[in-house]
Amino acid sequence: MPVTHKKITPVPTPAMAGCEDGDVLKIEHLDFTYPDGHVALWDVSLDLCQGEKVALVGPNGAGKSTLMLHLNGIFRGDGIVRVGDLPLDKANLPLIRSMVGLVFQNPDDQLFSPTVFEDVAFGPLHMGLPEDEVRTRVDEALAQVHMSNFRERLSHHLSMGEKKRIAIATVLSMRPQILVLDEPSAGLDPRARRALINLLREMPITMLVSTHDMAMVRELFPRMVVMDEGRIVADGSTAELLEDEALLEAHGLERP
Amino acid sequence: MHDNVFDRYREGGSLLHRLSPIVKVVFTVVFIFSNAILPDGAWLAFGLAWLLLLAGSQISGLGIGFTAKRSFIALPFALAAVTAIFSLPGRTLAEWDFGRWHLVATDAGMLRFVSIMVRSWLSVQGAMLLIATTRFPDLIHAFEHLRMPRLLVTIIAFLYRYMFVLTDEVLRLMRSRQSRAASLPGRKAGGPIIWRARVAGNMVGQLFLRSYERSDRIYNAMLARGYEGQMRTLNRHEMAAQDWLFAALAAAALLSVQLVGRFPLR
Amino acid sequence: MLYVPAPLHIPDGFLSLTISLICWAITALAVTVAVRRTGSLGERQVPLMGIMAAFIFAAQMINFPVAGGTSGHLLGGALAAIVLGPWAGMLVMTAVIAVQGLLFQDGGLLVMGANILNMGLLTAAVGYGLYRIVEERSRKTKLIVAGVAAWLSVMAAALSTSLQLWLSGTARLDIVVPAMLGVHALIGLGEALITVAALAFIFRTRPDLLEQAEGAEGNGRGWAAAGLLIALAVVVLSPLASANPDGLERVAADLGFFDRGVSSPLNFLSGYTLPFLGEGVLSTILAGVVGVLVVAGVVFVAARLFRERTT
Structure with a gap:
């Protein structure tokens, strides 16, 4: 059913005024159409500042996951994507993949190796790092998610919450500039969700997080981007957007 | 829940657990090889091989009876070997006529049959001990060092990781089939056999599609972490002094088993 | 119990060293x-082949009750080869059989070459080879042929297992062949039904996937020939083995098998008399052909039933 978009007046945010330390991610006028003709992204523009934590919300099928797959070149639409100073093109692809740490929704898809160590080492190994460096990075990444003693564990023995943390470690070991998470709190019980929120809060890294968990958005993300039908329909401070009941209702969102 | 069903590894810190997986794999294969070339009826040698197994179980801390418990997995196959009793020429023990078959049980045939069963029983326990004291991922690494093709090693690693995930999916599918397989009192449940087969086939098709889509997502997750078509693994292997020592002792033990088997003391 | 050992996994000890090594050599070559x-x-x-190996492993657990407490389930070699192409299918089956042997001791290690040959290579070759012949035909034809191929794949695996047991001096030819093939004629029906139903499901939902696999391999004629050859071997050899075991025994002895035990009386009987010219042989071959036609008929009816219910 077609939703008629209201004319949206962007809420001014610190981000839009330009970043102090320069932007980590810049997307300009990105369009993407699936081979079957379905338009998934339409004129998407987005800037992320150094150290910013941004939530990406919107109904299923809004294009959130498609957008995320563009951030490290798994999908290639029309438009400009820049990570740091690098435009995303074929030559920069390997480097950009290590700069953007993309964590998929289902940790069973993200953790594809028999052991935790092998999975966390996968990224650094494929970056071509020497063995000692790989081991250092694995230890460092596991320490960051407080899972150091899980190094030798088998992936299928982990709980959902543990899998989600290890999944984050699998990209942290590449020392990315941005962490891009797809539905990190989905499928977690309250305790595991709380632990995950605390973990995300303490990590200083720039973050773009797609989620339906509006309580987490309010608690953790000062800035919120709303997507629907392949477009960005709002981008601004979470506190203000959550007050805009018309906006929330139009895009199937609920105030926590 | 299927941790216990699928994971044959038993946690432990014994000498056998700590031994290089490569040494263990090679020893197991040579042990089975040694059983295969022992002549029929080399009872003393079979007994020695069994003692080796018992010693292994004891060292591993799993207890002497550990491998014996599940060692009869090959028993159904004995049905095929039973015919060995009637296939060798020798002193006749008994004769039957059974339809068009004229069956003559001979002493040589009997000897062959029992020897086959013993060989099989010993070999299966050797493999069990290997799997109980070695984590499967370490086995996979051992294969890599033993020059198994990289692609096959990778497929086996994926299989090991995802058999748990997909088995869970199968269980869910089967449960939902079960919960809908209602029947009215007095009527047979389940429908005709073709229909039942079709339900099973649909489940297989369903599982195939889900697996196919999952492989797409996994591929994306690999791409996102720098995969470009070459699987790289970190898998250092060093033989410690105890590995060499074990290998030497094991070789000596198997050699004496062979000597005893071939030159019986009289 | 979750994991049901299939009756074709030969344990260690049941095959002679010679046969084990020959089978390993063939398998290693094919895998390379x-x-x-x-x-x-x-x-x-x-990753596709890795997940597909896990898929076959898990799909083998899906069973359906047949009668008297027995249940039908899938071996999967034909299905894997049809949906993935023959070489990928073989690798996937190799991984499955290797893990079953290693992790569950379902099938031995020294004899693993034989198990892979029987259940992974032969099944994939028959399954894909026959299917490839009708690749351009209608969906119905493809399903029917897939069913026949699936049945034949199990029969080929059973026959080759029996022959290996016999050549190893473990089993008597005229008993093991009819016994194994008799049992597997039924098991193969389950295989055929599930394979056809699964393929019909994929045809309905994602026909594009099957077209990809079909286009993936170049040498169709070779596979078709291999498939037909194996099918022919099943049809001709099975009745021969039960009706005229002496002929086969003699050939095997001439070729130098029977290294232990059986040797003496047979080795003297060499010489090149044509061993297959027994009286009843032609009729038994005919019986084999009739058997295949009957199975084809059953599968044909089943395939039609599937289609009617799905449309």
Whole structure:
């Protein structure tokens, strides 16, 4: 059913005024159409500042996951994507993949190796790092998610919450500039969700997080981007957007 | 829940657990090889091989009876070997006529049959001990060092990781089939056999599609972490002094088993 | 119990060293070629084959009650080869059989070459070879042929297992062949039904996937010939083995098998009399052909039933 978009007046945010330390991610006028003709992204523009934590919300099928797959070149639409100073093109692809740490929704898809160590080492190994460096990075990444003693564990023995943390470690070991998470709190019980929120809060890294968990958005993300039908329909401070009941209702969102 | 069903590894810190997986794999294969070339009826040698197994179980801390418990997995196959009793020429023990078959049980045939069963029983326990004291991922690494093709090693690693995930999916599918397989009192449940087969086939098709889509997502997750078509693994292997020592002792033990088997003391 | 050992997994000890090593050699060769061929299919193929191995492993657990407490389930070699192409199918089956042997001791290690040959290579070759012949035909034809191929794949595996047992001096030819093939004629029906139903499901939902696999391999004629050859071997050899075991015994003895035990009386009987010219042989071959036709008929009816219910 077609939703008629209201004319949206962007809420001014610190981000839009330009970043102090320069932007980590810049997307300009990105369009993407699936081979079957379905338009998934339409004129998407987005800037992320150094150290910013941004939530990406919107109904299923809004294009959130498609957008995320563009951030490290798994999908290639029309438009400009820049990570740091690098435009995303074929030559920069390997480097950009290590700069953007993309964590998929289902940790069973993200953790594809028999052991935790092998999975966390996968990224650094494929970056071509020497063995000692790989081991250092694995230890460092596991320490960051407080899972150091899980190094030798088998992936299928982990709980959902543990899998989600290890999944984050699998990209942290590449020392990315941005962490891009797809539905990190989905499928977690309250305790595991709380632990995950605390973990995300303490990590200083720039973050773009797609989620339906509006309580987490309010608690953790000062800035919120709303997507629907392949477009960005709002981008601004979470506190203000959550007050805009018309906006929330139009895009199937609920105030926590 | 299927941790216990699928994971044959038993946690432990014994000498056998700590031994290089490569040494263990090679020893197991040579042990089975040694059983295969022992002549029929080399009872003393079979007994020695069994003692080796018992010693292994004891060292591993799993207890002497550990491998014996599940060692009869090959028993159904004995049905095929039973015919060995009637296939060798020798002193006749008994004769039957059974339809068009004229069956003559001979002493040589009997000897062959029992020897086959013993060989099989010993070999299966050797493999069990290997799997109980070695984590499967370490086995996979051992294969890599033993020059198994990289692609096959990778497929086996994926299989090991995802058999748990997909088995869970199968269980869910089967449960939902079960919960809908209602029947009215007095009527047979389940429908005709073709229909039942079709339900099973649909489940297989369903599982195939889900697996196919999952492989797409996994591929994306690999791409996102720098995969470009070459699987790289970190898998250092060093033989410690105890590995060499074990290998030497094991070789000596198997050699004496062979000597005893071939030159019986009289 | 979750994991049900299939009756074709030969344990260690049941095959002679010679036969084990010959089978390993054939398997190693085929796997090497398969690795070369699939390695060039693209990087996407690696996770796909890995997950498909897990799929076959898990799909083997899906059973359906047949009668009297027995249940039908899948071996999967034909299905894997049809949906993935023959080489990828072989690799996937190799991984499955290797893990079953290693992790569950379902099938031995020294005899693993034989198990892979029987359940992974032969099944994939028959399954894909016959299917390939009708690739351009209608969906109905494809389903029917897939069913026959699936049945034949199980029969080929059973026959080859029996022959290996016999050549190893473990089993008597005229008993093991009819016994194994008799049992597997039924098991193969389950295989055929599930394979056809699964393929029909994929045809309905994602026909594009099957077209991809079909287009993936170049040498169709070779596979078709291999498939037909194996099918022919099943049809001709099975009745021969039960009706005229002496002929086969003699051939095997001439070829130098029976290294222990059986040797003496048979080795003297060499010489090149044509061993297959027994009286009843032609009629038993005919019986085999009739058997195949009957199975084809059953599968044909089943395939039609599937289609009617799905449309």
